[in-house]
Amino acid sequence: MSGFESVFGALPQAVGEAPGRVNLLGEHTDYNGGFVLPIAIAQRTRVSMRRSSGRQFALHAEGQGGTVRFDLDSPPPEHFASYVFGCLVLVRERGTDIPPLDIHVESDVPMGVGLSSSAALEVATLRCLRQLLGMPLDDVLIAQLAQRAEIEYAGVNCGIMDQMASSLADTTRALLLDTRSLERRFVELPPGSAVLVIDSGIARSLAASGYNQRRAECEEAARLLGVASLRDVASIDELSSLPDLLKRRARHVVTENARVVQAVACTTAQAFGALMNDSHASLRDDYEVSTPELDRLVALLQAEDGVHGARLTGAGFGGACVALCEAQALQQVAARVLDQYAAAGQNGKVLVPPQ
Numbered sequence: 001m002s003g004f005e006s007v008f009g010a011l012p013q014a015v016g017e018a019p020g021r022v023n024l025l026g027e028h029t030d031y032n033g034g035f036v037l038p039i040a041i042a043q044r045t046r047v048s049m050r051r052s053s054g055r056q057f058a059l060h061a062e063g064q065g066g067t068v069r070f071d072l073d074s075p076p077p078e079h080f081a082s083y084v085f086g087c088l089v090l091v092r093e094r095g096t097d098i099p100p101l102d103i104h105v106e107s108d109v110p111m112g113v114g115l116s117s118s119a120a121l122e123v124a125t126l127r128c129l130r131q132l133l134g135m136p137l138d139d140v141l142i143a144q145l146a147q148r149a150e151i152e153y154a155g156v157n158c159g160i161m162d163q164m165a166s167s168l169a170d171t172t173r174a175l176l177l178d179t180r181s182l183e184r185r186f187v188e189l190p191p192g193s194a195v196l197v198i199d200s201g202i203a204r205s206l207a208a209s210g211y212n213q214r215r216a217e218c219e220e221a222a223r224l225l226g227v228a229s230l231r232d233v234a235s236i237d238e239l240s241s242l243p244d245l246l247k248r249r250a251r252h253v254v255t256e257n258a259r260v261v262q263a264v265a266c267t268t269a270q271a272f273g274a275l276m277n278d279s280h281a282s283l284r285d286d287y288e289v290s291t292p293e294l295d296r297l298v299a300l301l302q303a304e305d306g307v308h309g310a311r312l313t314g315a316g317f318g319g320a321c322v323a324l325c326e327a328q329a330l331q332q333v334a335a336r337v338l339d340q341y342a343a344a345g346q347n348g349k350v351l352v353p354p355q
Contacts, residue, residue: 012048016128030159033231086153114314119162122146190269197352273309280311289316
């Protein structure tokens with residue numbers, strides 16, 4: 001019996017799925033109109049729907065307590081439900097009549113560690129609606145609607161990287177995305193390499209407030225420089241007029257954009273990994289979104305012979321680290337690093353590949 005059937009007593013009429021993602025390079029560049037290089041992960045979110053005989057929408061998400069009931073005239077108080085609610089409202093605003101629905105959500109995308117569980121929920125919801133109602137939504141429009149749902153209804157002023165990755169990326173190739181034009185292409189990982197993601201065990205308690213602060217700092221730096229966004233700054237030499245704090249924030253964005261472009265041209269895993277190492281140093285020193293625990297975990301990864309490079313991934317202030325490893329050494333690297341991390345008094349765990 002499916003999860004939907006056990007909750008609602010009938011089979012769903014439509015199912016939509018979407019993956020989480022890990023960002024290899026291009027951190028905090030998407031809301032500055034820059035370049036990013038995410039890759040989808042194997043863990044996915046599944047949303048199932050059926051037209052309801054009742055007058056309200058019923059939403060049941062595994063692991064989130066009971067069933068939430070609402071209509072489209074007022075948002076539900078439960079925060080997790082606001083992502084689904086936003087998608088429903090935005091589709092209705094496009095002129096599609098949406099009947100009351102029974103909605104079931106199940107997911108193995110890790111939450112709260114920077115792997116885009118919210119984007120996976122939004123994209124899966126919109127894919128399910130597309131199937132159920134026969135709507136002409138392409139994958140880019142789904143990503144754009146998903147981003148709007150997160151900004152306007154979940155209150156997160158995010159860039160579009162997460163939603164584009166969840167809607168368009170796959171698990172074998174990175175997605176090079178220009179977040180300004182939405183031009184994109186797939187980029188093969190260096191031969192013989194694989195992606196490892198380890199949770200630091202530190203909750204991202206400051207991620208929301210710190211994210212909003214960094215975004216405001218970037219916008220102020222762009223204003224002082226007289227440009228639309230930091231994407232328009234070609235060289236760090238142009239940053240000399242900025243106050244020290246804003247100069248460091250902008251320097252991260254400018255150099256991080258350059259690292260993404262350089263990574264696409266890399267011919268070896270070692271060169272790609274070196275850019276990841278430089279990215280972490282920039283996130284730690286110029287953008288100041290790392291923590292002592294993330295720094296320790298990254299240092300342990302970087303010290304391993306089978307690791308080409310490592311960095312924090314996601315907004316920072318806790319969460320996960322990503323490493324590019326020799327594929328054949330991945331399991332051994334993970335075990336050794338987690339043992340050393342535990343010896344330092346921390347509790348990490350492997351998130352990608354799924355255990």
